[in-house]
Amino acid sequence: MAPDNKRPLPQGERFFTPGATGLRKAVERRSAVPMTFLFTQVPRWVAPVVLVILLLAGFAVANWLGGVAALLVLAFVGWLAFLSWPSLGIGGKAMRVAVLVFLVLLVATRFGAW
Template sequence: MASKHDSKSPAGLPAHPLARKPAPGRTGGQGRTGARSPRPLPAGEQFFTPGATGFRRAVELKSAALLVFLYQLPRWILPVVMVILLLAGLAVPDWRGAIAVLPVLAFVVWLAYLSWPSLRPGGRLMRVALATFITLLALDRFGLF
């Protein structure tokens, strides 16, 4: 009778007893070529706001491709880039610091707009507070505040 620890790895060696199988829908990391396969999109998630019309619908349609692209990136890239830009904006006290935080402001406002219908009041308050802070930081670095 074989136990679960008798399974073999791809190299023919016994599998480690604590080795985990990849989650369903995942390839388990790198394949033979060393290239990672893109993360699959979440199943069952609504991509657009139900009943949206006009400007919101147009923004959601134009944002769909960019959102899919950002979702396919490794999870660490976007937060690292945003933190670097924000730290540059905090560290550089002139117009170059303001230029560094403008992409962060645009990203925060864009995501806040897209997620607004599904947010509770606390989430909305946090996004408004963050956008206000970054706006004031940019205005200060441009010398307008």
């Protein structure tokens, strides 16, 4: 038998926000499968490496292709920020907002908004 290289899910905290309703509940439910896949099936280094490559492409390519690359980074980081928002302190929230604003500005410059 081949060894099982899957990582187990972490113990402890719940994935879903207690008492969540509406949009948060819907996003958390739809995100459960992709998050579980990323955590258990994909090597830990893959997501950061792909994000760095896309971000570098966003910086290096000064046209709409760079905008698409940066937009993919913005979407992924925004998704993670949304999911983690309820458990963050003020410093974590401020950092995520700053990163998202930076990415929005990068995307806007690549699509010629400024």
